[in-house]
Every structure is written in structure tokens, then in C-alpha cells.
Amino acid sequence: MNTTNDPRPNLTVRVDPNEMVQYVQTLMMAPIGAARGDPNGLPNGSVAADLSAALAERQWRGNSEVARAAQLRWGALNRAFGDARVSSWTTHPQRDQIHIPAALIGAAGVARLTMAAQEVVFDIPTLLDATLELCEPVGHA
Numbered sequence: 001m002n003t004t005n006d007p008r009p010n011l012t013v014r015v016d017p018n019e020m021v022q023y024v025q026t027l028m029m030a031p032i033g034a035a036r037g038d039p040n041g042l043p044n045g046s047v048a049a050d051l052s053a054a055l056a057e058r059q060w061r062g063n064s065e066v067a068r069a070a071q072l073r074w075g076a077l078n079r080a081f082g083d084a085r086v087s088s089w090t091t092h093p094q095r096d097q098i099h100i101p102a103a104l105i106g107a108a109g110v111a112r113l114t115m116a117a118q119e120v121v122f123d124i125p126t127l128l129d130a131t132l133e134l135c136e137p138v139g140h141a
Contacts, residue, residue, distance in 0.1 A: 005068075007120050013069035017106030017134055019059070021113045023070050024105045026055050070109070076120045076124075077108040085124050089131065103134035 002100070015023070030051055052074055056067035080086045091099045107130035112123045 001005065005071050007068075007114050008115065010065065010069045010072050011115070011120065012088050015066055015070045015073060015109035017109045019066075019103045020070060020073065020109030021102050023059055024054060024074065024108075027052060028073065030055065049135060070119045072113065073108045076113055077105070079110075079119065080122050080124065080127060083124055089128075099132070101135075103136075104131045106134045107131040 037047055040068060052071050053063075053067075056070045059065055060067040062071070081090065086104075089101060089104050104127075107127055108122070111127040111130040114123055115121070
């Protein structure tokens, strides 16, 4: 996504939770970092932004409103991982790995976004509420 564009028009665009999960899985499986010489094989900086844009445009067939929204939501989800309320939903089996429930990724497709300090961020309570709504019920109450 071109960062000179105003992200505000895409803040209210939702991404189907299943499509959001597919997009993030595709991002995580892409070996772009290794191809660019990163010894850990991890995309970062402009390489990550280029990868995110290319994969979104591939999945949604062009630079569509939904493709741009998915990129915004992916960036906001990455920022949300730094919030203690969200990090409790993730596990770190190894230092360079993170496990994230599909419900949290799916919720990132529909939870409310806002602007804070020139960045697109999630309203964390609505992100967590959406995550709970997407979790499968367990047992019989």
C-alpha cells in the first residue's frame, strides 16, 4: 500500500474473517525474507509492505477497497500484539515464533479501526469482543 495515501476511507471496510485468515496465512508462508537475504527469512520494513500489498492484490484481484483494508488491518493487528490485552491471546513456543488463534486473525477483519498518532489501530475491546464471537463454543452449558 502506498503510505502517502490517506487510510481513513478504508477504516470502515470490513474483510470477511475467513478471507482475513487466508490472507495472513499466505503472508506467513511467503519466503520473501530469505529471498532478500534476511538470515532469519523474515520480511520487514518496505519488503514486508511490498509483500503485504502484492499478496492482498493477488487475493482480491487488484488494488481493491478490500485489499487495501486487509493491509491496514494486518498492520493494525501487528501493532495490537504489543498491547497486554491482546498478547494474552498469543503464545510464543520459541523466541522467533508466535502462535495466534484464527479467531483473533478473523476478528481483525471486522473489528473497529481508528486513528491514533497517525497510525491505524484497533479499538482493543472491540477486537477482543469480535475474537470471542468467532471462537467455537466448547462443551455443553
